[in-house]
Amino acid sequence: MNSNFLKGTLEKHSRLICLTIIASIFTFNSSASAEQTWRTVEQLSAEDKELFDPTISVARDPQIPYLPAEKFPFSAPYTAEEMGYRSASAAHIARWSHSMADVFGVITSSGYLNQGEWACFIDNKTSGGMLGHMYDQPAGEELGRWMLYETFPPENDGAQQLWIPKRSDMETPQKLDFFYYSPSMRRVRRMPEPRRDQRFPNNAQSLDDVMGRDPWEFEWELLGTDVIHESMRFPKTRQSVTVNDAERGFTEVQVSDIKMMGSEFPHYRPDGGVDTWVLKATAKKDWLPDYNEDHLIVWVEKKTFFILRREKYGKDGRLMLVETRMAKHENPSMGDEGYASFMSLYWNVDHDLLSYSFHDNHKVREWSEEQKTTIFTAEFMPREWLFEPMKSQLRVQSPDEFFLRPHRYLGRFPKHRSTSISPEIEARYKLQEAAQTLVFEKE
Amino acid sequence: MNSALRYLVITTACLFAFAQNGLAGTFSNLTSKFDRSLATFDPIGKHIRAPIEKAIPRLKFSGSLKQSSDMLLEKKGNGGGLAEKDFRFLQLQNLLEVETSYFIDHGLDINATAHVLYDGAYGWQGGTQLNADESNRNNEIYNNSERVLREFYLSYRKPKFDLKLGKQQVAWGKMDGQFIDIVNSMDRRESAQLESEDYEYRRLPTWMANATYYFQKTTIQALYIIDFEHDRNAAPGSPWGDTNLPVTTHNIDLGTSRPKASTFRDHQYGLRIDRSAGGLTYGVVYMYAWDKNPVERVTGRATYLDGGIQKYSLKLKSRHERVHHIGATADYATTIQNVPWIGNLPTVLRVEALYTNGVRVTDSDKRAAALSGASTDGTSKRDTLRAAVAIEFALPARTTFIFQGSWYQTLNHKEGLGPALGGGIGDEWSLIPLVHVSRPFAFSKDRMKLEVTAFPLISGSDTGWGGIKTKVRLRYQFSQFINGEFRYTGYDSGDSGDYYGHFNKYDNVGWELNYEF
Numbered sequence A: 001m002n003s004n005f006l007k008g009t010l011e012k013h014s015r016l017i018c019l020t021i022i023a024s025i026f027t028f029n030s031s032a033s034a035e036q037t038w039r040t041v042e043q044l045s046a047e048d049k050e051l052f053d054p055t056i057s058v059a060r061d062p063q064i065p066y067l068p069a070e071k072f073p074f075s076a077p078y079t080a081e082e083m084g085y086r087s088a089s090a091a092h093i094a095r096w097s098h099s100m101a102d103v104f105g106v107i108t109s110s111g112y113l114n115q116g117e118w119a120c121f122i123d124n125k126t127s128g129g130m131l132g133h134m135y136d137q138p139a140g141e142e143l144g145r146w147m148l149y150e151t152f153p154p155e156n157d158g159a160q161q162l163w164i165p166k167r168s169d170m171e172t173p174q175k176l177d178f179f180y181y182s183p184s185m186r187r188v189r190r191m192p193e194p195r196r197d198q199r200f201p202n203n204a205q206s207l208d209d210v211m212g213r214d215p216w217e218f219e220w221e222l223l224g225t226d227v228i229h230e231s232m233r234f235p236k237t238r239q240s241v242t243v244n245d246a247e248r249g250f251t252e253v254q255v256s257d258i259k260m261m262g263s264e265f266p267h268y269r270p271d272g273g274v275d276t277w278v279l280k281a282t283a284k285k286d287w288l289p290d291y292n293e294d295h296l297i298v299w300v301e302k303k304t305f306f307i308l309r310r311e312k313y314g315k316d317g318r319l320m321l322v323e324t325r326m327a328k329h330e331n332p333s334m335g336d337e338g339y340a341s342f343m344s345l346y347w348n349v350d351h352d353l354l355s356y357s358f359h360d361n362h363k364v365r366e367w368s369e370e371q372k373t374t375i376f377t378a379e380f381m382p383r384e385w386l387f388e389p390m391k392s393q394l395r396v397q398s399p400d401e402f403f404l405r406p407h408r409y410l411g412r413f414p415k416h417r418s419t420s421i422s423p424e425i426e427a428r429y430k431l432q433e434a435a436q437t438l439v440f441e442k443e
Numbered sequence B: 001m002n003s004a005l006r007y008l009v010i011t012t013a014c015l016f017a018f019a020q021n022g023l024a025g026t027f028s029n030l031t032s033k034f035d036r037s038l039a040t041f042d043p044i045g046k047h048i049r050a051p052i053e054k055a056i057p058r059l060k061f062s063g064s065l066k067q068s069s070d071m072l073l074e075k076k077g078n079g080g081g082l083a084e085k086d087f088r089f090l091q092l093q094n095l096l097e098v099e100t101s102y103f104i105d106h107g108l109d110i111n112a113t114a115h116v117l118y119d120g121a122y123g124w125q126g127g128t129q130l131n132a133d134e135s136n137r138n139n140e141i142y143n144n145s146e147r148v149l150r151e152f153y154l155s156y157r158k159p160k161f162d163l164k165l166g167k168q169q170v171a172w173g174k175m176d177g178q179f180i181d182i183v184n185s186m187d188r189r190e191s192a193q194l195e196s197e198d199y200e201y202r203r204l205p206t207w208m209a210n211a212t213y214y215f216q217k218t219t220i221q222a223l224y225i226i227d228f229e230h231d232r233n234a235a236p237g238s239p240w241g242d243t244n245l246p247v248t249t250h251n252i253d254l255g256t257s258r259p260k261a262s263t264f265r266d267h268q269y270g271l272r273i274d275r276s277a278g279g280l281t282y283g284v285v286y287m288y289a290w291d292k293n294p295v296e297r298v299t300g301r302a303t304y305l306d307g308g309i310q311k312y313s314l315k316l317k318s319r320h321e322r323v324h325h326i327g328a329t330a331d332y333a334t335t336i337q338n339v340p341w342i343g344n345l346p347t348v349l350r351v352e353a354l355y356t357n358g359v360r361v362t363d364s365d366k367r368a369a370a371l372s373g374a375s376t377d378g379t380s381k382r383d384t385l386r387a388a389v390a391i392e393f394a395l396p397a398r399t400t401f402i403f404q405g406s407w408y409q410t411l412n413h414k415e416g417l418g419p420a421l422g423g424g425i426g427d428e429w430s431l432i433p434l435v436h437v438s439r440p441f442a443f444s445k446d447r448m449k450l451e452v453t454a455f456p457l458i459s460g461s462d463t464g465w466g467g468i469k470t471k472v473r474l475r476y477q478f479s480q481f482i483n484g485e486f487r488y489t490g491y492d493s494g495d496s497g498d499y500y501g502h503f504n505k506y507d508n509v510g511w512e513l514n515y516e517f
Helices: A003-012 A014-034 A046-051 A080-088 A129-135 A207-211 A332-338 A369-374 A378-383 A423-435 B003-024 B028-038 B043-055 B196-202 B364-371
Strands: A098-107 A113-124 A144-152 A160-165 A176-182 A187-191 A218-228 A240-245 A249-254 A274-283 A293-301 A307-314 A319-329 A339-348 A353-364 B059-072 B089-105 B108-119 B149-158 B161-168 B185-188 B206-214 B218-225 B252-257 B268-277 B280-290 B295-306 B309-319 B322-339 B343-362 B379-395 B399-410 B429-440 B448-460 B464-477 B482-492 B508-516
Touching: A080 A129, A080 A218, A080 A274, A080 A293, A129 A332, A160 A378, A176 A378, A187 A378, A187 B322, A187 B343, A218 A293, A240 A353, A274 A307, A332 A339, A378 B206, A378 B268, B043 B059, B089 B508, B185 B196, B295 B343, B295 B364, B295 B379, B309 B364
Parallel strands: B252 B309
Antiparallel strands: A098 A113, A098 A353, A113 A144, A144 A160, A160 A176, A176 A187, A218 A274, A240 A249, A274 A293, A293 A307, A307 A319, A319 A339, A339 A353, B059 B089, B059 B508, B089 B108, B108 B149, B149 B161, B161 B206, B206 B218, B218 B268, B268 B280, B280 B322, B295 B309, B322 B343, B343 B379, B379 B399, B399 B429, B429 B448, B448 B464, B464 B482, B482 B508
């Protein structure tokens, strides 16, 4: 071949060649990511089959018949129900006494950003974990006390909330006793508990998202397994964050170094992925009459049962919300149950509303009797006493730094999942994927 | 449809249309850019608060800037007063609040709150009817240290004990309206339009010692109040000033005597005990206090000539009277199951009551007797009772519904008694069955919230229907630092002598912009 011809052709078509190379790379990558990571129950590996017990009806607890007879945390092989119970252990607020800074925010499709920062003091009144939650208290009794002190935005500085979670059952459905102190009113008001299935105003989270769902209120079914390579996604505009580590203080961390189950988790796949069970939880009509959520699909890490992703579906089968989470092993004394939610993102698909929540500066606590009887009371709130400041630098500084909408996992478990969204949001989503930052209305 | 309602419907429709179209239609790109630029707009926070707190790490600095305006929908005067008002704005208030807290040592802080208020209603409108700023500059602008330095106290805290010494305000009670909220006096310049959420800015802080002990499930609070502030009612010549005041009288006003901080026996005392037991919290209060409004007492007679005929008039000295307040408060939370169409319904019940012993009231029979030469001070003593029961429901779609029945009663009432602290409003008893509904709108991503409150007034045994006040608010969250509100307040029906009926021509719309830093 004539070298001049080759040179000329290369020069003439250099742009086209570059684009072809880039397209090939993308094609290669997308085909790599398109490799099927999920398996249905029928396709389970031999190893997974050994861990799964397909029995639907198991012996019940003689005292509390809606619970399984086998005691938590159960032993392999696990039924789908037992997996559901194990997954309920990792609620948004960890089921042990601790303190933390909860930094959270919401962004609308227009870019309206609203954030909050609370110092949270959690006194767990049970022996801890899901076992304590299930058995330690009779229905109607307190499970703990959460004192939440608001420090941001300035309008809410000094406002406080006292949450008293209660053990509930079918006859005693109240899940929360709730007090609110408003510094502008200087009054503590007992409030009705927020409706469990409704998102909070100006937020994508619902009360059940925060308090956790009791697994006995749902029917559980195993859909299969999957591998998750990424849960929450930072935009390209936010390369690092400053976390307040309980031991090291403020520490700048590259977002690429933040792993889904924390840096010390021993079960990452070689490619960094995490093996998960995929469960379907359908709300029991007799337990949850008129509940907005028809069913949930959850991706739980295989060893710890930590929920890494949850999808909510309405009664009409539409996708309502996608939640993605990242964990940290905050309480090693509790073994596999010691993983707590470090970051979570909630995407309300109906309104294209995104909420995030960071749990920073997590410290396992053992509160003294004096602290229990003074701090965790409604009477403490008018004192406007933030007795232990909980600082954080995790707030988003501008709308462009907000987290990306989560992966949609198109094509996975198609018999059980509806992934369709409105064309408008779909278009915005595609632009976001190309830009790797959030894309807002008509941008 | 009356003009007020028409204004409201048109304005609300415009706002809705703007919100819907603005967010989802042609202007969405503009609003999106606006939202994103406003997300980080916090100039005072960035350029004043942050540098100050950085330079003085022990100092916490915060505050707000609020602009509130209310505009009358018509200028007509009401039945008993002005034929035509020569002003339109009821307020054009600009309020800067600065709060500071200096950490001295663990558990020891010094706190100060300053207010700078300017109301343009006096200076920015022509006319002569608004002249209350001439008799008292505080109606237009806070110009003395008493108003500017709003709170200033030392706070000492231990886990089981709190002590606050200095100028402060204490809010008792949790209902809409004042029932056991009796500690501080109030600046009632907005008269019938003073709302519960305004109390924070309108209470008049006083110098006191405020100690609280915390036991396991019991809290005991003791107040020793040195200072006394009386209620400041809407002054004649202010937008809400009583236009029915008599212009002239032959009675001789000898002024008002008020309790003195320097006199030990004039000091006030309060005690509050609260306790919680499961879903129930309850408490009792007692206060040995002063009636915050003075009562005219006859001290003697004077004579004057009327057409050459000698007539008598009264010498009147106003003074505040001692009263004993005994109150109770309780609330209970539950979830009602299987309510049709709703499912489980979270519910809270609240109760508050205050019994006041020894309320001095003017008595027209005795004043007539005094005029005839009888030995009487022209007043009587009565006990009063005010109580409220409220029930609050958390309905679907983030809707809150509150019903509160408020009851005011003057015990042993008789014709000719004047207004009594805590008693019926111009009658033996009064009932305000308040209804409140609020909900955010999903199309606005919950940034817009509508609140509707109705305050109907029924009094007996003579008056009957006393008019209704209706408040409609449309709140909007512009950013995490700025919020705004558009509101309509209407006063309908009732006679000119009734509490709400009196303001029949005071229907108004208002707006508020609030920046917190």
